[in-house]
Amino acid sequence: MAAEEGQWVLMATGRSPTNIAVIKYWGKRDEALILPVNDSISVTLDPDHLSATTTVAVSPSFPSDRMWLNGKEISLSGGRFQSCLREIRKRAQNVEDEKKGIRIKKEDWGKLHVHIASYNNFPTAAGLASSAAGLACFVFTLGKLMNVKEDCGELSSIARQGSGSACRSIYGGFVKWCMGKNNDGSDSIAVQLADETHWNDLVIIIAVVSSKQKETSSTSGMRDSVETSPLLQYRAQTVVPERVLKMEEAIKSRNFESFARLTCADSNQFHAVCLDTSPPIFYMNDTSHRIISLVEKWNQSEGTPQVAYTFDAGPNAVLIAPNRKNATLLLQKLLYYFPPQDNDLRSYMVGDKSILSDAGLKSIEDVEALPAPAEMKTPSQKFKGDVSYFICSRLGAGPKVVTDESLALIDSVTGLPKGV
Amino acid sequence: MAAEEGQWVLMATGRSPTNIAVIKYWGKRDEALILPVNDSISVTLDPDHLSATTTVAVSPSFPSDRMWLNGKEISLSGGRFQSCLREIRKRAQNVEDEKKGIRIKKEDWGKLHVHIASYNNFPTAAGLASSAAGLACFVFTLGKLMNVKEDCGELSSIARQGSGSACRSIYGGFVKWCMGKNNDGSDSIAVQLADETHWNDLVIIIAVVSSKQKETSSTSGMRDSVETSPLLQYRAQTVVPERVLKMEEAIKSRNFESFARLTCADSNQFHAVCLDTSPPIFYMNDTSHRIISLVEKWNQSEGTPQVAYTFDAGPNAVLIAPNRKNATLLLQKLLYYFPPQDNDLRSYMVGDKSILSDAGLKSIEDVEALPAPAEMKTPSQKFKGDVSYFICSRLGAGPKVVTDESLALIDSVTGLPKGV
Incomplete structure (x- = not known):
């Protein structure tokens, strides 16, 4: 009208x-x-x-x-x-x-x-x-x-x-x-x-993961968890309050190590509660698991967290790097395992595309020439097509x-x- | 010597x-x-x-x-x-x-x-x-x-x-x-x-799932869980004791509904604790998740458990049916989604091979003619090669x-x- x-x-x-x-x-x-x-x-x-x-x-x-x-x-x-x-x-x-x-x-x-x-x-x-x-x-x-x-x-x-x-x-x-x-x-x-200016060197890289599965909506998923997961109330009442205090402190002091450990642990615990739900809810898939393994092995090999990961009610990975340097290293590792399906590098990176040139990746040939991450001991299988695209972003302002x-x-x- | x-x-x-x-x-x-x-x-x-x-x-x-x-x-x-x-x-x-x-x-x-x-x-x-x-x-x-x-x-x-x-x-x-x-x-x-004679109509079908991932040994995995999972002690001290009592009662009275609900919930909670470990442990993969979804949807559509599932420290599904009839129905559903890679049906079923003829599956053509399970609403994608083989077994005696x-x-x- x-x-x-x-x-x-x-x-x-x-x-x-x-x-x-x-x-x-x-x-x-x-x-x-x-x-x-x-x-x-x-x-x-x-x-x-x-x-x-x-x-x-x-x-x-x-x-x-x-x-x-x-x-x-x-x-x-x-x-x-x-x-x-x-x-x-x-x-x-x-x-x-x-x-x-x-x-x-x-x-x-x-x-x-x-x-x-x-x-x-x-x-x-x-x-x-x-x-x-x-x-x-x-x-x-x-x-x-x-x-x-x-x-x-x-x-x-x-x-x-x-x-x-x-x-x-x-x-x-x-x-x-x-x-x-x-x-x-x-x-x-x-x-x-x-x-957003308090800790403005954080870099966010999101891997949008291809998924064929129909996902459980977060509304019905969390209702099912409240009704059936024996672990949910323990998490809510005993684990989270302590983590919230530690996370506030980590943010205040810009302590990336603590921030990353808490972020990863809490993402994993949220997905653990989903799995403890009846029927169980799976938001992460094999690609999500591979991204976690990649980050965990890198973090372990360096002895201190280089990057944090967190996953919401779906298979996409949200990766938080403490600075531009770690973000470019992360991107190199990610693109080694997950090269673009159609070889089109520009459309494979959304948001702040300048991270590509920072990582020395100007063409698909540069991606193909990436070395296997040294910390990964398993034979270096690649998973072309398992990530739809990446988004590079940062912290931002409110409405x-x-x-x-x-x-x-x-x-x-x-x-x-x-x-x- | x-x-x-x-x-x-x-x-x-x-x-x-x-x-x-x-x-x-x-x-x-x-x-x-x-x-x-x-x-x-x-x-x-x-x-x-x-x-x-x-x-x-x-x-x-x-x-x-x-x-x-x-x-x-x-x-x-x-x-x-x-x-x-x-x-x-x-x-x-x-x-x-x-x-x-x-x-x-x-x-x-x-x-x-x-x-x-x-x-x-x-x-x-x-x-x-x-x-x-x-x-x-x-x-x-x-x-x-x-x-x-x-x-x-x-x-x-x-x-x-x-x-x-x-x-x-x-x-x-x-x-x-x-x-x-x-x-x-x-x-x-x-x-x-x-x-083993107490409840001898139980049928066990094991799906041996193909996996390319190196798995965490259960010895080191459970050590990591004890040291890092905030949920493990709560599970051990508060959740399991009650479940053990209920499971003993279910076994005593051969109550399959209760047996199945407890079995599935406890398998999922064990894997939830693995996920709550730092670094997280993933034993189940996308194939494991698909088998769970298949069983859960079937159980939901019937209103009462038709089959129970449980997974140990790996991606293989152990499925427990209350009787031969449910076991054959299960096998039909499983073979619909997971047909044999090399079309050799006989070597695809180990153990009690007679379950194949009970399920009306005498040749690979019978497998190809299986209808999509009615309770699965999603487009019926098949996953040939994702299961290595099946084992059909039953309860047995001690040493x-x-x-x-x-x-x-x-x-x-x-x-x-x-x-x-």
């Missing part, structure tokens, strides 16, 4: 990063409010490489709330979208746009409908926390449009109700989601531990308003997504 | 089964005595399909103890062999062979040396508990030769010092290894819960003396392995 003749459309556009947990969130104590069984800690990734952009438009001409994701209309009727919409509408304030001559009183927001268009600059189905970026952006941008004055903590609590891990995408840098104690979830919010109106995803005249 | 002219050689031959744990042993509280952190329960497999045969010979002409495994001489100097030899020698009694005119007084055993030849009727490196069968047979046969009077409990305690799980191979049927409390390990023995001297592995004249 387009805006009627003479009727206004008011819009806001925002961009929110994705995040990757280094102390994992797995298990809710309240399904409706999305309250977790333990604290979690994440790093926010550079939105230039992995983020959601969302435009929210409001117009008296819209007869209903509608949403489009990556150009395709999706239903807004789910409880999670509705929770976020309701919580932001509740906090809406007067809005005045003098240039356009638009005035919206806070009590009018309940009668107005919104159009929401969202777009991820990375594959949605790749298991790269697209819902975290998406729901954080949904809440952030809706809040901007409706002139919501609440601080980031409050916004994070609303985003949490859309998708648990989305609350951590409200900040840049290092973020802790405090599980909270209250039954109403009011203290289950995210806080920033340090911003931002996109002021350039040409970047809005909704047409300011029709009120509909551009190009639809 | 052959027996000298005119000098006698006295021999005994025994055969011992392998066993597969349904409540797993993972972690020692005493490395030297091999005392476990929890009780475990196993089923003994039919020795016709999976067993070790051992001949022990003694002669005054032998200048030293020597051992051959599958025709190849191996060192006996390891602490584990030495513990078993010492403990059995300690309990040796007078032996008299009237026919051969041989008399050995118990105090003379300490001066006599033995030759030991052992042979597994299944691949040693396939991760099918060959050391359990082998060490049980070593202790059992040595005990027979030396006229040791101790009961099975005492023998199990000696076999335990050779290889933990070997203590459970001293009995047939269903066996429990009680962890014990004493520091000297005297109460860490195996007991029989029920013999036995082999009286037919022609089956002895050592030449009674030379005192050396036959054919060496």
Whole structure:
């Protein structure tokens, strides 16, 4: 439904990063409010490489709330979208746009409908926390449009109700989601531990792993774990609290050795709990295992962690290097075992492509000439095609308003997504 | 060194089964005595399909103890062999062979040396508990030769010092290894819960899974788990004791539903602890995961377990069906996904080959004509070559003396392995 003749459309556009947990969130104590069984800690990734952009438009001409994701209309009727919409509408304030001559009183927001268009600059189905970026952006941008004055903590609590891990995408840098104690979830919010400049030599390399298996969604997976894994509550109550304290200390002091050990151990324990679930959940596959072995053997041969790994609810490896040097060494090892299927090196590396030249890899011939990593004793079999592509990124900032109106995803005249 | 002219050689031959744990042993509280952190329960497999045969010979002409495994001489100097030899020698009694005119007084055993030849009727490196069968047979046969009077409990305690799980191979049927409390390990023995006739309609199908990965030995793997997994002690102290009670009850009452649920959950939890180890240990691979998914989906679609699965320290699946009917249905599903690489059906099924005709599979064409399992919704990709072969077996009896001297592995004249 387009805006009627003479009727206004008011819009806001925002961009929110994705995040990757280094102390994992797995298990809710309240399904409706999305309250977790333990604290979690994440790093926010550079939105230039992995983020959601969302435009929210409001117009008296819209007869209903509608949403489009990556150009395709999706239903807004789910409880999670509705929770976020309701919580932001509740906090809406007067809005005045003098240039356009638009005035919206806070009590009018309940009668107005919104159009929401969202777009991820990375594959949605790749298991790269697209819902975290998406729901954080949904809440952030809706809040901007409706002139919501609440601080980031409050916004994070609303985003949490859309998708648990989305609350951590409200900040840049290092973020802790405090599980909270209250039954109403009011203290289950995210806080920033340090911003993205605090430890800015970290380099992130993501191996997007090819998978033929249909994966268990994290929502149903963690429900099954809470109901059936005898190890989950022990992890949540006894193991994680200590790890959270150590991880905060490691981040504060930029202690990469401690950071890496905790990150790897916690990723593995999260997948152990998945395996302890009935029926068992397998998110990692043989390729994931090979990447872990490669990193573990390198770390062991050096006597101290060179790189950390972590895996979410899928087979993709997120690898964190303490500096550019280790990142290039890692990339050489990875490309030795996982050369590009179609020999096209440029499209095999997404994000910060300059890591390729730093690693001395300008052509496919350079990849083919890579020596086998010395620390790997097994015969050097290669696994071409088992990694779809790599992303090179770094830590990034939290949600931002996109002021350039040409970047809005909704047409300011029709009120509909551009190009639809 | 052959027996000298005119000098006698006295021999005994025994055969011992392998066993597969349904409540797993993972972690020692005493490395030297091999005392476990929890009780475990196993089923003994039919020795016709999976067993070790051992001949022990003694002669005054032998200048030293020597051992051959599958025709190849191996060192006996390891602490584990030495513990078993010492403990059995300690309990040796007078032996008299009237026919051969041989008399050995118990105090003379300490001066006599033995030759030991052992042979597994299944691949040693396939991760099918060959050391359990082998060490049980070593202790059992040595005990027979030396006229040791101790009961099975005492023998199990000696076999335990050779290889933990070997203590459970001293009995047939269903066996429990009680962890014990004493520091000297005297109460860490195996007991029989029920013999192999108690629940004799169970059918065992083993999928020997192809693997290119070098596996972590269970000895070093469980040491790493004890030292680094935060979940192991919780499993040992809190989860397993309850499961052991429930499993004993399930076996007693032949309750397959309970037996299957406990078996699968405990296999998965053992592998979860492996994953929680630093560096993580992966024994299962994508093929193992696919077999689990196949069984889980079938069980779910029927609403009650049709088959149980369990995996030891390797990728091989041990599948337990409650009866012949379920075993044939299982085999049809397995062969649909994992047809033989070389189209040779007969050599693809080892052990009780009659299961093939029961499943209506007389030729490779019958395998090719199998329908996709209805409960599997995903596109029916096949995985030819991912299983090396199958073994069909059943529950079996404990160690036995082999009286037919022609089956002895050592030449009674030379005192050396036959054919060496």
